[in-house]
Amino acid sequence: MRRPILAVLGIAVVMATVLLAMGRVPICTCGEVLLWYGKADGPGNSQHIADWYTPSHIIHGLLFYAALAWLRPGWSVGARMVVASLVEAAWEIAENTPMVIDRYREATLAAGYQGDSVLNSLADLGWMLLGFAIAARLPWKASLALGVFFELLALYAIRDNLTLNVLMLLWPIQGIREWQAG
Incomplete structure (x- = not known):
């Protein structure tokens, strides 16, 4: 696993x-580095190590592990981890382009969203790797249950989750937006 770990570290640096x-x-322009920032609509969201969108990155890892185990069963876990890291890193870069930031602002409740800090993006990569590692060790039904739990937890806590985030980013539904606004 030494080479895949070095590759993942290289991906993180790039x-x-x-x-x-x-x-x-x-880091957050507030000058602080927090382990947890719990206000989903606050200015520190997506700026610190963990927030209410952290579960979605863990789910990315669960999904990437499942997809790559199915698509590339002959590959080593390390090789699949490198590919999952490349996908997550590419998303973190794309997510922080002006086009995607503007799309979040217009299509979701993230009206004041400014994008992620580099610290948050690195942490998101780490959270994805945690999800990947969990999926590598758990039976698929346990990974599925964990993913559903995280989706329901975020839905309950902030009226948002990975499923709604993707839906609203790609195909906004006014009724969902109104419900999310409370």
Whole structure:
């Protein structure tokens, strides 16, 4: 696993470098680094190590593991981990482009969304890797149950989750937006 771990670290360095070159802030402009930021609609959301969108990144890892185990069963877990990291890093970069940030602002409740800090993007990559590692060790039914639990937890806590986030980003539904607004 030494080579895949080194590859993942390289991916993280390249991702952080690209994000910094794009003008992303290294840490929250508030000057703090928090382990948990619990206000989904607050200015510190997507700026710290963990927030209410962290479960969606863990679910990314569960899904990436399942998809790659199905699509590439002959590959080592390390090789699949590298590919999952590339996909997550590519999403973190795409998510922080002006086009996607603007799409979040217009299609979802994230009216004040400014994008992620580099710290948050690196943490999101780490959370995905945690989900991937969990899925590598659990039976698929347990991974499925964990993913459903995280989706329901986020839905209950903030009226948003990975499923709604993707739906609202790709095909916004006014009724869901109104429900999310409370």
